[in-house]
Amino acid sequence: MGVVIGETAEIGDDCTLYHGVTLGGTSWNKGKRHPTLLPGVVVGAGAKILGPITIGREARVGSNAVVVKDVPEGATAVGIPARILDAESKARDDQAKKMGFSAYAISSDMNDPMVKAVHGLIDHASNMDQKLTEVMAQLEQLGVHLSETQKAKDDFDPDQLNKIVD
Ligand SMILES: CC(C)(COP(=O)(O)OP(=O)(O)OC[C@H]1O[C@@H](n2cnc3c(N)ncnc32)[C@H](O)[C@@H]1OP(=O)(O)O)[C@@H](O)C(=O)NCCC(=O)NCCS
16 A cells, blocks of 8 residues: 555565555656665565665665665665664674673664664773773872872763663
8 A cells, every 4th residue: 555666666576565665766867766676675664765776685674764775685774864773783792891891781682873883982981981990090009199180980870871872
């Protein structure tokens, strides 16, 4: 129901288009101006896929997404404009291990790239904070006198910040 398929769109075998999907163009130029869906693609309700882009085999497009760039094979694209969800979370876990503490309030399947970026920054800040505390403790042991301002704790709470981002 309500599906719009542009003149030069190509749809592979076994694709699923839910209601309200648009495979549209962004120009009136003659020639290829609509998307190509390779076999096995699933497009959620209301999604718009615009331009002569390619949606890779068995990729998934979230409902109401607006996809304006290619989507790799097997990937999932969501949002406006659509972002590719990153299924790998191992790198972050490895980084957390390297830092000597596990990341705060993070589920291992967290895969939104923007959320990951913010969590990464919070973890980095937390790591820096920890190192600075250690350096200051060692300086004091060496007899360096730190001012009250230098010793003062701020309100930085990575746990709380990570919860807000989730
Ligand atoms: C919004 C629109 C007018 C922009 O066209 P444009 O000026 O050529 O822009 P570009 O394709 O160069 O994209 C510019 C940026 O906007 C983003 N963008 C493009 N279309 C977008 C949309 N519909 N919603 C959100 N972001 C969009 C792109 O991702 C790109 O972001 P980036 O610079 O961070 O990579 C066009 O993409 C669009 O949506 N046209 C409507 C098409 C339509 O409804 N067709 C119906 C056919 S049935």
